[in-house]
Amino acid sequence: MYRNIELLNDIVDNTPLPIAVYSGSELKIELANSAMIKTWGKGDQVIGKNYLEVLPEIKNEDFFKEATSVLRTGIPFHGKNKRVDLIIDGTMTTYYFNYSFIPLKDAEGSIYGVMNTGTDVTDLHLAQQQIKSSEERLRMAIDTSGMGTYEIDLATKKIKTSGKFNSIWSVDRDVSNEELIAKLHPDDVSIREKAHEQALLSGKISYETRIVNEDKSIKWAKINGEIIKDENGVPTTIIGIIQDINEQRQFEEELKTQVADSTEELRRSNDDLLHFANVVSHDLREPVRKIKIFNALLRNEKETDFNENCKKYLNKIDQSTQRMQNIIEGILSYSTLSKNTQPIEPIDLNEVIENIKIDLELVIREKGAIFVSCDLPEIEGAPILISQLFYNLMQNALKFSKADLPPRVIITCSSTTINGVDAVAITIKDNGIGMDPVFAERIFTAFERLHSKDEYEGNGLGLALCRKITKRHNGTITATGEKDNGAEFIVTLPLKQDVILNNAIN
Numbered sequence: 425m426y427r428n429i430e431l432l433n434d435i436v437d438n439t440p441l442p443i444a445v446y447s448g449s450e451l452k453i454e455l456a457n458s459a460m461i462k463t464w465g466k467g468d469q470v471i472g473k474n475y476l477e478v479l480p481e482i483k484n485e486d487f488f489k490e491a492t493s494v495l496r497t498g499i500p501f502h503g504k505n506k507r508v509d510l511i512i513d514g515t516m517t518t519y520y521f522n523y524s525f526i527p528l529k530d531a532e533g534s535i536y537g538v539m540n541t542g543t544d545v546t547d548l549h550l551a552q553q554q555i556k557s558s559e560e561r562l563r564m565a566i567d568t569s570g571m572g573t574y575e576i577d578l579a580t581k582k583i584k585t586s587g588k589f590n591s592i593w594s595v596d597r598d599v600s601n602e603e604l605i606a607k608l609h610p611d612d613v614s615i616r617e618k619a620h621e622q623a624l625l626s627g628k629i630s631y632e633t634r635i636v637n638e639d640k641s642i643k644w645a646k647i648n649g650e651i652i653k654d655e656n657g658v659p660t661t662i663i664g665i666i667q668d669i670n671e672q673r674q675f676e677e678e679l680k681t682q683v684a685d686s687t688e689e690l691r692r693s694n695d696d697l698l699h700f701a702n703v704v705s706h707d708l709r710e711p712v713r714k715i716k717i718f719n720a721l722l723r724n725e726k727e728t729d730f731n732e733n734c735k736k737y738l739n740k741i742d743q744s745t746q747r748m749q750n751i752i753e754g755i756l757s758y759s760t761l762s763k764n765t766q767p768i769e770p771i772d773l774n775e776v777i778e779n780i781k782i783d784l785e786l787v788i789r790e791k792g793a794i795f796v797s798c799d800l801p802e803i804e805g806a807p808i809l810i811s812q813l814f815y816n817l818m819q820n821a822l823k824f825s826k827a828d829l830p831p832r833v834i835i836t837c838s839s840t841t842i843n844g845v846d847a848v849a850i851t852i853k854d855n856g857i858g859m860d861p862v863f864a865e866r867i868f869t870a871f872e873r874l875h876s877k878d879e880y881e882g883n884g885l886g887l888a889l890c891r892k893i894t895k896r897h898n899g900t901i902t903a904t905g906e907k908d909n910g911a912e913f914i915v916t917l918p919l920k921q922d923v924i925l926n927n928a929i930n
Contacts, residue, residue, distance in 0.1 A: 442544075445528065447537040451475035451491055454537060463519075463544065465512030481511050494525040495538050501525045505549055520549040574649075576601060576662040592645055592668050594637045609634035609642065619647075627651050629664060644673040708752050716745040743782060751808070768921045771810050773800035773850070777835065780815045787822050792830035798837055801848050804921040805897050813893045814852075817913050820887070821854035824911070831856060842899065845918045853912040858905045867903060890915075897921065 436443055442460035446453060453470055461468060470478050476488060485508070490501045502524045509518050523542035527535050572589025576582070581601055590596065593604060608616060612633040619631035629649035634642050649664025723730070723738045730738065777797055781788065788795070795818075803810070818833065825831035832855045840849045859867065868891045887903075894901045898918050905911035 442540075442542045444540045445537050446475055446491060446495075446540065449492060449495070451488065451495075451538070453478065460540075460542070463510075463542065465510060479510070481509060481516070491525045491538050491540065494527050495535060498527045498529070498535050500527065505545060518546075519544060520546045571668075572666045574662075574664055574666065578659055578661060587665075588668070589666060592643070592666050593635060594643070607635050607637075609636055616647075623649070623651055624659075627653075629662070632669065643668065644670045708748075712745055712748045712752065716742065716749070719745065740785075747779060747783060751811075768804045769807055771803050771805050771807050773803060773810075773814075776807075776811050776814055777818075780811065780818050783815065784819060784822060787819075791822060791825060793822055793825070794830065794832045795835070796833070797835040800835070800837055800850065801919065803848065803917055803919050805917070809893045809896065810917075813890050813915065816887065816890050817852045817915070821852060821856060821911075824856040825854070826857055829855065840916060842916060842918055845898075845920065847899070847916055847918045849914055849916045851912060851914050853910065855910045858907050858909045858911050859903070860907050861904065864903045864905070868901070 436455070437457045439457060440459055442463045443455070443457045444453060444460045445455040451474060453473055453475065456464075456470055461470060464470065464478060466478050475491070476483055482488070487508075490503070493499075494501050502522075504522050506521050506523065507518060508521055509516055511517075521542045522545050523540065526539045526541070528537040528539055530536050572585060572587040572592050574589055575584040583598070583601060583604075593599075593607065595603075605613070605616070615631050616633060619629050623629040627650060629647065629651070632644065632646045635645055636642060646667045646669045647664060648667075649662050651659050652661040652663060654660050719738060719741045722728075723735075723742075774797070777795075777800065781795060787793070821833045822831050834853045835850065836853075837848050837850045840847050868887050891901050894915060894917065898921065900916045902914050903911060904914075
């Protein structure tokens, strides 16, 4: 008998389940195993003490009343997921328990005590709260995003939905999968079928479809899903989301229309521009040819004795008309070539600069300008465009000169690379009115003017065209300067180009 009691005590004391026995109206602690003593956290000396003497912090909780009620009535009490704040090692700590108060009766059926058992479910409770919080955040995120979720049981064909699912499908009740498929645009049913066939291999469903409303209006939706399989690899469930992309689709269609219209307008504009260049070139050739002929006739007039100045002027006229003819021929050739291709040629930059100085001779002489140029290399490119590039820069240096100071333009160069390709960096520096550095990038914008037309003539296109020409030649152009202290333009151009220049000036 004694051995049986000892065995029972050992079992109770070593079980991981907290167990205690109370007696009397003050719930005197008659027994408490190691697990219960550890749970209370009040030390080992608890036997013989009253319940509230050991746990005064739960005086206002229901535990004491529940235990004494069981002692009085003999009816067991079971609590679930009950919060308990216990002072352990001087610190108030929150726990959650599943617990029971069970009456203990003697052989005559009289109640002599209450057995208290408990299970610490704190970790489980916190995990459940975290899951609940995560689910709530997910639901709020789905509602806010305007998406809807769905879950299809493939065995029963029942659908569970949430979020905007019903509003996207324009339904106000639970519907079957077949009813939803019936709402798809007839041309999109095959798209859905193909997506589901592919999903059997990949496990992922993704397609866009049109939903036909009862009023025959169309709504675009994007559907993504995943097939869930059981341990035998048999599909059991489909879960996924549906998103209203109607506005996105409308925007895309509108954008396509605008791009198509703009492309057509640009094509017409380019065609008109090329036609205009062709016509102008043809119309200019004849008067220039006549100027050249009459100048030759005048120079060969035997009855007129020209002095040295007159002969020099006649030579200038002949040189200028020849330059004009070359420019016209270049424009004519350029206008008749494909808009997407432009053959390249070797270009002697020294010759380009000298020809521009001849074109600007009158202005140079009028202002007393001085041009100093280094020995420039030969590059590849479109001659007419490269000439236009440097003409604009040199003309700018003359145009924006100071009223009381002769223009001085210095052209230098240095070797460099662009994207690993050998290149030349050409600097055109003047001593003119300069510019505020904050405008160093803005001046390359079309029609951008830093000065009024009354101060300086021009249309605001020169530097914008310079940037387009350098870009077309896979180069760059930048500007620096100071107000009232001159400007500096740096043009960087590759020495070699591809077989053709691949971008049109537009």
